[in-house]
Amino acid sequence: MGGLGHYLEREGIATTQISLIRVHSEKIRPPRALAVPFELGRPLGTPDDPGFQKRVLRAALALLEAGEGPVLADFPERPPGPAPDLTGWACPINLARPAETLSGPERLARALAEEVGRLGTWHAISRERRGRTTVGVSGLEIDAIARFLAAFVGDPATPSPRADRSLAVMLKTASEDLKAYYLEAATAQPGAAPSRALEDWFWGETTAGRVLLALKGACARCPDEAVQRLGPRLVVPHTQKHRLG
C-alpha cells in the first residue's frame, strides 16, 4: 500500500493512506499514513457505523494538510462491536453432521447441496436487508458452485466450468463465493458474532468447510501447475491450518 503512495507522489499527486500494519509503514515510509488498530479486512474499523468510519476518514484526510513529511500518525480509537470472545457465539442453525455421512465424494456432494439449501432462507434475507450480495465473482449460481467444488474434490481432473476462465481462477473464486454465501447467511441471523467465531464455525462445523479443507489436497493431485500452487497458499487461512491434520 505504502509503495503506491510513493509512486503516485512521484507523479505529482498527494496521497494519504490508512495503515493496517504499522511496522510495514515504518519501513516503507509513505508520505502520509494513519496507523489504525483494526483487524485486517476492516480498514475503516467496523461495518454499519457511519460515525466511526467518518472519524477514521477525517483523521486520514487531515494528514493532507501536514506541512512536511513523511507523517505516520496513530488513530486512537478501537472499533465498537462484539467482544472477541471466541466462545460467545454459536450459529443458531446446527449444521454439524456425523463423519460417516460425509465419507466418499458422492455423500459429500449430497451433504453440501443439502446444507446450501438449508441456508437459502437466511441468505435471501441477507440479500434483501443489505440490498446486495458479494457472492457471484465466479459467475456461477450457488448450486453450481457446490457441485463444481465437490466434483473437484472427488476428481482433481474436473475441468473448469467456464471456457473463458482457468481452472485455478474458478477454484479460487468459487471457494470464496461459497464462503461468502455461508457467512452472509450467518451474519443475517440474530445475534452479533465476532469474525473469528464465524471463521471457526465455517471451517469447524460445516460441510462446506470440510470440502474446502479437502480442496487443498485435491489441488496437490491436480495436473494443472497453477492449481497446485493455489492449494498451499490460497485456500485455508493461517488460523485454520491446524484442521488439516
Added chain:
Amino acid sequence: MAHIDEWPEDARDELLNRPMPDFGPAPFVKGAALARRRVAIVSTAGLHRRSDAPFADGSADYRVIPADTPAGEIVMSHVSTNFDRTGFQRELNVVFPIDRLRELAGEGAIGSVAAFHYSFMGATPVERMEGSAREVARLLKGDHVDAVLLVPV
C-alpha cells in the same frame, strides 16, 4: 478472521518481518486546502465491478470503479484468505468508503469526490505495480484529482 495477534506465531512473524522495498526519500506533494481538494480512493482490496474479470494470483493490474457504481455491483477477488471479509459482506464502506467521502464533500470538508476510483490486488508485490500506478496517476490527473486516499485491506 482473527486479529494478527491471534495468528499462529510463525505466520505472524513472517508478516511483520516481511522485507519491504526501499523507496528512498518520500516525495511530499503539497496542495490546496483540504476543503478545495478533489479526492479519489485507490484500494488494494481487489475490488471491481461484478462484470469485470476477477484478479488472479500475481495480478499487477487494476480495475476502474466509476463513482456511481451501485454498491451491489462492487465485488472482491483478492486472493488472500488471511483477512476478514465479513465486514465487507455486511457493508461496503468498511472497505471502500465512497458514501463517507460523499458526505464529507456535502459538508464542505473536502472539495469534491472523483468521478473514477481504482483498485489493485494487494497480494502482488508492489514493485510489480509501478507501471500500473503511473497509468492510474495519468487517469487521476485527467479527472482533476489532487488527493488520493489509499485504502488497504
